[in-house]
Amino acid sequence: EVQLVESGGGLVQPGGSLRLSCAASGFTFSNYAMSWVRQAPGEGLEWVSSISSSGDSTHYADSVKGRFTFSRDNSKNTLYLQMNSLRAEDTAVYYCAKEPYDFWSGSSTFDHWGQGTLVTVSS
């Protein structure tokens, strides 16, 4: 059974930093691209970033480009999202999500989701 468990969320001041983690199990982690998707309170879903199976390639939403860094450690089956220069508009539940395959010529979709971790940016 695929399991994705996020951690690292919390309250941070504007301009601060936070690192989210996502521990994966139940599948061959190193074979699949992975993503982060967020959801602001009461709002819809917004894709944040994706990473290839090897970690060599990443994509970012314009809203986080230059501030967030997505990485993975395939030896630990773990994802990391380093979030710097946080803004109030980054407040959201952050979900890690498994993609059904590695990077391909198209874009990302998601077949399994974690339970999410809440990030609140406020003074």
Add this chain to the structure above:
Amino acid sequence: DIQMTQSPSSLSASVGDRVTITCRASQGISNYLAWFQQKPGKAPKSLIYAASNLQRGVPSKFSGSGSGTDFTLTISSLQPEDFATYYCQQYNSYPPTFGQGTKLEIK
């Protein structure tokens, strides 16, 4: 970016009803369209990929169709557990984008 527009934004229906939700892309996306279900306080759940293919374990009461710019999700014989918010999502090109959601409520 490709914009995804769902209609209606909310929908009231009764147990046993059949409902259809529409999703329109601002440009052609072939069949690179997924549907998700989300219940309050829970993570989204994948229902359909490639416009019409059910994810493993998803009951056949859910069906999807469409290609190009216009897509539909149909849910037959509504049960209490089906009342949730549904999102479409295109994965034809980056950035992947979601519709605004359709909240399905009990009448």
